[in-house]
Amino acid sequence: MRYSAFRVLKEALTGHKGWRPLWRNPEPKPAYDYVIVGGGGHGLATAYYLARTFKQARIAVLEKGWLGSGNIGRNTTIIRSNYLLPGNEPFYEFSMKLWEGLEQAFNFNAMVSQRGILNLCHTDAQRDAYRRRGNAMLLAGADAELLDTEGVRAMYPFLNFDHARFPIKGGLLQRRAGTARHDGVAWGYARGADLAGVDLIQNCEVTGFRIENGRLRGVETSRGYIGAGKVGVAVAGSTSRVMAQAGMRLPIESHVLQAFVSEGLKPTIDGVITFGAGHFYVSQSDKGGLVFGGDIDGYNSYAQRGNLPVIEDVAEGGMALMPMIGRARLLRIWGGIMDMSMDGSPIIDRTPVAGLYLNAGWCYGGFKATPASGYAFAHLLATDTPHDTARAYRLDRFARGYVIDEKGMGAQPNLH
Amino acid sequence: MLIPHPLLGLRDAQEFTCLGDAALLNRPDGLADPQALTDYVYLRDNPAGVHRELWFHEQGDRSWLVVTRNTLTHEILGAELARDVALRAKGAK
Amino acid sequence: MRLSGGEIDRSQTLRFTFDGRAYTGHPGDTLASALLANDVRLMGRSFKYHRPRGVFSAGSEEPNALVTLRGGARAEPNTRATAVELFEGLEARSQNAWPSLAFDALAVNDLMANFLTAGFYYKTFMWPRAFWERLYEPMIRKAAGLGRLSMAADPDAYDKGFLHCDLLVIGAGAAGLAAALTAARAGAQVILADEDARLGGRLLAESATLDGAPARDWVAGLEAEMASLPNLRLMRRTTVWGLFDHGVYGAVERVADHLPIPGAQVRQTLWRITARRAVLAAGATERHIPFRNNDRPGVMQAGALRAYANRFAVSPAQRVAIFTSQDDGHQTALDLIAKGVEIAAVIDSRAEARAMGEYRLIAGGQVCDSRGRLGLRAVQVRHGGGVEWLSCGALGVAGGWNPNLHLASHQRGRPRWDEAAQAFLPDTLPAGLAVAGAAAGQGETAAVMASGVAAALRALADLGLSGRAPALPITEARSLAGQSLWHVPGKGRAWVDFQNDVTVKDIKLAHQENMRPVEHLKRWTTLGMATDQGKTANVAALAVMAELTGQTIAATRTTIFRPPYTPVALSALGGGDSGAQFRPRRLTPSHAWAAAQGAVFVEVGQWMRAQWFPQPGETHWRHSVDREVLATRKGVGICDVTTLGKVDVQGADAAVFLDRLYANPMASLKVGMVRYGLMLREDGHAYDDGTCARLAEDHYVVTTTTAQAGPVYRHMEFARQCLWPELDVQLISTTEAWAQFAVAGPNARKLLERVVDGFDLSNAAFPFMACAQLTICGGLRARLFRISFSGELAYELAVPARFGAALMARLVAVGADLGATPYGTEALGVMRIEKGHVAGNELNGQTTAQMLGLGRMVSDKKDAIGAVMSRREGLVEEARVLVGLQPVNPGDPVVAGSHLFAQGAQQKTETDEGWITSACHSPHVGSSIGLGFLARGAERLGEVIVAANPLQGQQIALRVVPAHFVDPDGGRLRD
């Protein structure tokens, strides 16, 4: 079924009887050519591109819970390609270009909205670093603008310019960045994959890998054994525990990142704003909620919830940056499990086990990467060669010293 | 979160800085095998469950602690001075 | 309309306005009760369809009666009228309606409801692509949200604080009071918190007596005893909104929300409560029964009608009907009758229902529709005898009670469905938390109180205290039997989630489209995502879904509640100071002196440092900075460098310790000498730099960069305690204790000779990189280091911090004839770039010793942190190294953040050869200069390259030069 304004009109006039399920609930088959572990954004996108772009068939996505129950459904919905390093920027810009045509491609309105992201700077050194980054973005074919204080004031006059502990000295603006409706992205990919014949299997947890002579044969699941030609793992925060079943230790720690939304308010914040002197970033959703967040809690966690100090820290940052939000109320807090890698950048690579492929280490930047991550992982699975923009995301870069460390924090995941 | 400091009793985790896996205590001799050092620096068990980890009592007595904590429930099973753990490990060698 | 009795103070009249119209009420009223007393039923509009809405509840679960409270900068959107205590001069406005609440243009959405079903927006608005941002989304955003921010900074003060107790009791209703009393009498430290201004909870809403007297009398007696117990802290108007790990609770006390203006008081206080044990006694929320058009103003929870009648002495109408599936609904009829309200009928869905008093009972009946555009006028009842319309101005709906378990699931524990109780009851509880009273599924007051007592006794036993059950009052028995009715089948729209306009139809559609897991249901329909977080909606919705899928409610499961319990103002969460006091401000010892000189200050991390010292006639900052640089290079300059981190390293093994900490050798340093030190991270990248001064065999003082002082100290303690605990080393941070000044320039020695107490500063006695402890200015102990950041003959002189300002003043005064000039961070930066010293822009965590030109410092003869990893292939292959850069055309700027390309190269990521890290105008060179990392830079000296800054449209030709623009041989340092 194709979605369109006409279809909405027709169904409204005929009692909505014609709407079909967004996807089927298939029983798992005994074997597939490709098994994608993880029915989150990256897993669903991988299956979608495998089937649609790389024309592969016999594909299943195995999801432990419900589709989109991972970080795709619990993030702050920001999309952007404002990276510094050559290992990253072309990949995220590729992702941005995929976002730009995504909804028409998978026939689902994921509310991709290019409202812009503004990273504020507060010192000369920060501005120099942003200039370096903005230039790197332009050189990679992305867009970037450097604003001075007045430029920022013209965009967001309500920021704290006059009594700030850390004065706003300008900002790096990417106009093509913005937000997308997170669940909509998962559903769009899921529906698109389902329509292309992919079996989306919910409530199916992978409990082990069957490996013979260094080659993967299939996966044990809570719904029985499923044979597989190739298995791609895209399980974000659960990466370490899933891959431990294949005997692998990884350069990844799982951490909790909290996210926040306020009560619905009439729109006042057009784009995404990040505070460069505190842990706070914010945008406003199409429903009117201020969606905001800050830093990870800082300790390893699989609990999908965080603690009070970070909540206070984020609110302090928000109040310092935009004191006019004081009477807005926090409505809901939630937490996601972040697969924090040792250099802050992801891994899309083969593993020492033939037939087993890994997509992980997204830190808290996974949402924006969803299209490119799915595309590049599908490319790797289908062709056994890395996608051009994902060549740097190798697993052996740590041992060999080719880390991609945007923040320069070294091998301490809770600092990335 | 509250950290059961072995000397000072329960203290709010906000006073601490968390570094991560207590395996960082077991630094291989830097003149030895580079592979061992690579594993030490980069690889983590990252268990969903009981995890021994290093916390620094930054706004406190400046002790490094080894805290045993369940990463699924956040339940804390114990804490001791990292110095004691490290000395014990060195003694065992 | 106002009834008799109640808990309001009729001796005082309070004036207030709603949408500009003046009304009156009394102390004890909420805004909602006062509006009902004034016969105002229409209070708001729903989110999506802009349906007229009135008050639905009498508590914080209110989905409909949301107003913007107060005006100006204090305007507070989305405020529940049911939770606002009335105060003199209160001003409230309705929301989400234009041009007026009674006539709202966007109510047209209601007519288009058939097009605006759950999830419709995912299926359209996609063509043409550009129209989303230009047309569709602006249209959608125009309709977004309910209330509006004032856009002005909150003028009130907020506070935060920390409380510790043995037992936290959440909720001061029957169960909470009993629990708190039991624990407090046993001597435990108890906190009793309730969101209400009054203690008593539902006891105040009921007509039932305690010990034969009105419940308020019993509550008052208890309150008096509690006030006398020093170990009990009563916290009224305090919402415990979040449960965190290990017994930490977030609470907000609304200290002054009930006052016209807070005055000197804070408005709200955020409390972090650490409780060894807690009892959740948060009561229960009554659920409604969805039927067609069940959302009109006047349709309310039956228990709320009772609360309004008994506590607030109001009824929304003279003639009221009750729709119930529970005996409890009949109690509302009895209470209203007692207050003189006419009962049109009690419609009980149970065929076997019996009347409990003198009113018309329609047993086996269901309300299946309603009328009344802006307020309920009649309900349609279907019963054995057919269908009839009953006229009434209000309908109380009693569908049973949902325990308020929110806090119990803040650690993601899911409650379990209890078929017998027809409710979700607590299952796995967070450690230390017990649930009591209606929150635990108890109904009868006696049982509620007993469960409070029992929970307290268990907590006391856990705490090692012994307690006794207090004598509890005699209660009236009331029947609470009932049968769940999840919705009334039929055509039309039956609301489940009022605020977000989610109807039974939407749930059916979600089922049809396979959005069946509760989380999909929630996200597809927006169920439970409004400001009430689905308190009155979620259970009904999943019961409907269970019916559709044929699964049990237990198998359908529930979504989990997340903090906060009720929404919390960001002002309160951000508590205390924001603005200029957002973070500590650290001042250097010479700050006051510098301020008196008119210095311009700049934020450097937490520090404020003098950036430059403008002199009369200097109209541009460059004038000041150039002057300071030239004065230093020609005479002598003085700069406060106290902000550098300083760590005292002592112990028999101090030398061994530092040898392992720094990439270069430190053990070989002689006493009385200083050495530049480079620290690597264990991953082999450059971490921090500074100096190590050896004051004695077993005593060093090391410095760190300003920015990294904290992390480096932590790292050093890690090395000391975790890596090499066998070494005898002691570390003490002494950053603050010493004021330290750089004294630099050809006249530096001459100047210092005028302040030292007979200390030989000659080159022979005190050469480059020497250090000493001495006295100055007539006996003040000091430390002197002959080190240079500027490239000049230079020293750093340290004295106890309280003498810092005086020393600065004295150096400037006694050095006047030598040209002694204070300089700020800007001149400091210029001089270090001229000298080619690296700083934060180069030590950014991504660079290596090799890139910094310091590769040879990394010793391969010892085990030091990071040495091995610095030799990995990727780090060794890195071709970019630090170079100096100078414009070919001296008038051109050098701009930090520009990328470097070979001349004629196509400029793109792949051809990028480096970047400019630092740049300044060099008065010494007479042009802009810069430092940067350039691929194979060492081999390219003299080559002209291009600095590309496409961000600002610049392409500048630069010549690659050595990274030392002054005194490349270092002769000045050693003179």
Added chain:
Amino acid sequence: MTDLNTLQLTATTALGGTLPQEARHGALRMAENSGLALASLTLRRGTTQPAPFGLALPGPGAWGQAGRHAALWMGPEQWLIEGEGLAETDFATALQGQCPGCSVTEQTDGFVAFEITSEAGEAPILALLARLVNIAPDRLRPGMGTRTGLEHMSVLVIRRAPDRLALLGLRSAAATLWHALTTAAARLG
């Protein structure tokens, strides 16, 4: 001792004045203590625990006083030694004399000290503590002290007596700490 008669320099207090600042809110009096001498004392391997100035060095979480001297436990084998009214002396050297073989570090100007006294017993002190630091009152009974956090600063809190409290913070952050302290006290009203 530094001879103030010959010294050509005048000290400023941590708050930047020549005289210590004072404030009063309700029953609480707060004053900058510029006369407090401080030095860190750390045991070395093999040294026995000394008793400088007759002080019995306290255990974890504790503070003890003997005459004008006092000691706060700072960490394993480490104390902060106080000398009331001795700021102008070379206190570290004096302490070193008392503790041969130990590591001593001068800290007099490492901290700003605020002394807080209540004229109405301990209640105002406890109320103030609840607004400032997240330490359970039973861990800050008289004779106890600890380092903790306060508004993003590290501070030392010492309960010198039921009605007396000392707050020591980074000297450079004295103004911020004073603001936090006086604001909290004023709000207790």
